[in-house]
Amino acid sequence: MITAYIDGGARGNPGPAGYGVRVEAADGTLLDELHGALGVATNNIAEYNGLLAALRWAVAHGEQSVHIRADSELLVKQMRGEYRVKNENLKPLFLQACALIRQIGDVRFEHVRREFNKEADRLSNLGMDASELALRSR
Numbered sequence: 001m002i003t004a005y006i007d008g009g010a011r012g013n014p015g016p017a018g019y020g021v022r023v024e025a026a027d028g029t030l031l032d033e034l035h036g037a038l039g040v041a042t043n044n045i046a047e048y049n050g051l052l053a054a055l056r057w058a059v060a061h062g063e064q065s066v067h068i069r070a071d072s073e074l075l076v077k078q079m080r081g082e083y084r085v086k087n088e089n090l091k092p093l094f095l096q097a098c099a100l101i102r103q104i105g106d107v108r109f110e111h112v113r114r115e116f117n118k119e120a121d122r123l124s125n126l127g128m129d130a131s132e133l134a135l136r137s138r
Helices: 044-061 073-080 093-102 118-136
Strands: 002-010 015-024 031-042 067-069 108-111
Touching: 002 031, 002 044, 002 118, 015 044, 015 118, 031 044, 031 108, 031 118, 044 067, 044 073, 044 093, 044 118, 067 073, 073 108, 093 108
Parallel strands: 002 067, 067 108
Antiparallel strands: 002 015, 015 031
16 A cells, blocks of 8 residues: 655635645655646645545556545545535546546545645645746746
8 A cells, every 4th residue: 555645735725826745655665756836726626636646646556555645634524425525616626536546446535634744745835836936937
């Protein structure tokens, strides 16, 4: 089982947004780090993009068991089915995540406090920085 620490954020909400993902092997060895710029988006959209990046990585690498750790309680509870997805902008992202989960098989979600998600937060800030830079250069 791999573990993916995911995060997303937006400066301004909505504002320049990005996501970050740290993928670790079962023994804690770093497998990969991902981050991306999203332009202007909300925090929740950025969080879901972090999840999608982690799930796509898992599918591309043939992983069949994934532990997702996120500091977004909303995302974790929605993915566990404890909360309904009411926001129309999140529904397509949620459905994409569900489709990827079906390809993987075993995906578990855990809510972690922010201080235990520092590397994913650092990576999501790189994504937000890239979004700010792209928006300024327009």
